[in-house]
Amino acid sequence: MSRTIAGDIVTALADHGVTQVWGVVGDALNPLTDAIRTEERVEWIGVRHEEAGAFAASAQSQLTGTIGVCMGTVGPGSLHLLNGLYDAQKSHTPMLAICGQVPTAEIGTDYFQEIHNDRVFDDVAVWNQTLTSPDQMPQMLEQAVNAAYAERGVAVLTIPGDVGGLDVHDDAPAPRFAPAPRPPLPDEEQLAAAASALQDAHSVTMLVGQGAAGARNEALALAARLQAPMVVTLKGKPGFEGHNPYEVGQAGLLGNPGAIEALSSCDVLLMVGTDFPYREFYPSDATVIQIDARAQHIGRRVSVDVAVVADAADALSALLPQLDVRADTAHLEAARSTYGAWRERQRKVADPDYEDSGLVAKVRSVFDNPDDRIRPEALAAAVDRHAPDDAVFTVDTGMSTTWLARFVEMRGQRELIGSFNLGSMANALPQALGAQALDRTRSVVSMSGDGGLMMLLGDLRTAVAFRLPIVVVVFDNASLGMVQLEQQEAGQASFGTELDNPDLAAVAAAMGLQARRVEDPGAVDDAVAWAFAQDGPVLLDVITNPDEIAVPPHPRASQAWGYAVAKITEAVESRS
Known part of the structure; x- marks a missing residue:
């Protein structure tokens, strides 16, 4: 039996460990999808929008380290991949996008659906070429x-419609991929x-991120030796939450006063292993040591006094023997105390009976929740209680x-994916599909906003069609809340933030999911427990308070004043 370009590509990817390819079929891709049809090791997952396929493949790459693969056919199909590909690029995860193209004889003639793939994908791709010959x-x-692995980015391989089915020479070797490079x-x-600066310090704070996830034991040992509070980035949560006596949570707008005090x-x-982007939260007069496997990330956010370019585990293991045990715990205890007090206040707000818990709660409720709607804090806390300790969360x-x-702790074997660098809407649902396809027995939770869900709503049906038992929890506040x-x-x-949503539970049920709409604060916990007990994809449409105040960790007077002016303006306009 003759070998074809499409067949060799699919076989090589299967040999490498790729188990799913995501996309929408089309004529230019027919040789590729036919090769997938006959390859038992690879599952074709046809999504309703190519963007969802790119997000799903990227999620798989982030969870496994194996290259994610998505496909888009000529012109419009390939263009739809772009947002998901940019998210993969900014998440530094290896991806292969196979894009169809018009027949070779028509390239450059402004043929039907033709676009210039090489130009379109030039910015997003670390490698971007068109294959035209066996x-x-x-x-x-x-x-x-190899480029996708070496540079941890997106490779785009364009294949014209008349090329994928061409025979490959019998003596052509099978594709072999180089191993990903190790950090220095x-x-x-x-x-x-670094050791000298740490040894001479009066008070040390650690800022750890996703790049240190493989160095949890080493990081905790160093924190113990230095009595250092540990600020954890959002992407670092899965590596450093749960049984961490040095953690003081996140900084940034999502963070808390304990982390701000520590910094x-x-x-x-x-x-360690972080490229935390928000410059205003860095200390202004501290000595900064940065450990990162990527030299190009050193000093991007803050001026660095000592740079260590290496894998986090290697660097921390080598540092530990060079440091004395610090006896002074004042810096750590102060930050931990502030963090603990903040967490207790947050716990009270997440209580379903918060509205009746005292004078402060009653006054706040009149201001920000006069209709006694479900507080999103209570919903997130319920998800945290009922989700298994090995769940994958997308948000x-x-x-x-x-x-x-x-409110969701990344304890145990929990993992977390989001569009944390690109900041795209509509990422959670397709990323959950990708995560669930890797293991249909593992719990996967999509914590979706109503605006994000509505953008790629059609791919709820993908969960049903491919038997992907995701739990979609919708924070339905009828607004673009952020x-x-x-x-x-x-x-x-x-202005312009209101969303006129349908009954999302009814929509989900019509698509074949099990679904409930939740409007009563007292029903949240039972509804979340029910969702995790179902066999198959589930959607909870939870009607949450649209005016909930997410107080930043170090609020400025101008923010509070601005909020007050805005609420007064809204009240005046609503009465006019």
Whole structure:
């Protein structure tokens, strides 16, 4: 039996460990999808929108480290991949996008559906070429995959419709992919400089991120030796939450006063595996040490005094023997105390009976929840209680991320994916589909905003069609909540943020999911427990309070004043 370009590509990816390919079928892709049809090791998952396929494949890559694969056919189909591909690029995860193209004889003639793929994908891709001949195999596929791994980014392989089915020479070797490069070992001079700065410090704060996830034991040992509070980035939650006596939560707008205190009062900041982007939260006069496997990330956010380019586990293991045990615990205890008090206040707000818990709660409710709607904090806390300790969480950008960051603990084997670098809407549902397809027995939770869910609503049906038992929890506040809060903090009345949603539970039920609509605060816990007990995809449409105040960790007077002015303006307009 003759070998074809499409067949060799699919076989090579299956040999490499790729188990699913995501996309929408089309004529230029027919040779590829036919090759997938006959390859038992690879499942084709046809989504309702190519963007969903790119998000799903990216989620799989982030969870496994194996390259994610998605496909889009000529012109419009390929263009639809772009948002998901940009999210993969900014998440630094290896992806292969196979894009169809018009027949070779028509390239450059402004043919029906033709676009210039090389130009379109130039910015998002670390490798971007068009395959036009069997003589280019296997080298072109190898270059694409190797580049995606080496640079942890997106490779785009364009294949014209008349090329995928061409025969490959019998003596052409099968594609083989190079191993991903290892980070460099830490330099001794860099380590010595870091150790000296840490040894001489009066108070050290650690800022740890996703890049340190494989170094949890080493990071906790270093925190113990230095008595250092540990600020954890949002992407670092899965590696450093749960049984961590040094953690003080997140900084940034999602964060808390304990993390801000830890950062502002240290004289040495040790950054490990993080590229935390918000400059205003870094200390202004501390010595900064940054450990990162990517040299290009050193100093991007804050001026760095000591740079250590290495894998986090290697660097921390080498640092530990060079440091004495610190006896002074005042810095750690102060930050932990502030963090603990903040968590207790948050716990009270998440109580379904908060409205009746005292004078402060009653006054606040009159201001921000006069209709006694479900508080999103209570919903997030219920999800945290009922989700298994090995669940995968995906979360939409916006207020959904705030509630997850504050009320869902990444304990046990829990994992977390979101559009944390690109900040796209509509990412949670397709990322949940990708995660669930890897293991249909593991709980996967999509914490969706109503705005995000409605953008790619059609792919709820993908969960049904491919038997993907995701739990979709919708924070249905009938608004683009984060934008509304931004407007209010600037003293502007909310405008353009209202969403006229249908009954999302009824829509989901019509699509074949099990679904409930929840409007009573007292029914939240039972509804969440029910959702996790079902066999098959589930959607909870939870009607939450649209005016909930997400107080930043270090609120400025201008923000409070702006919010007050905005609420007054809204009240005046609503009465006119």
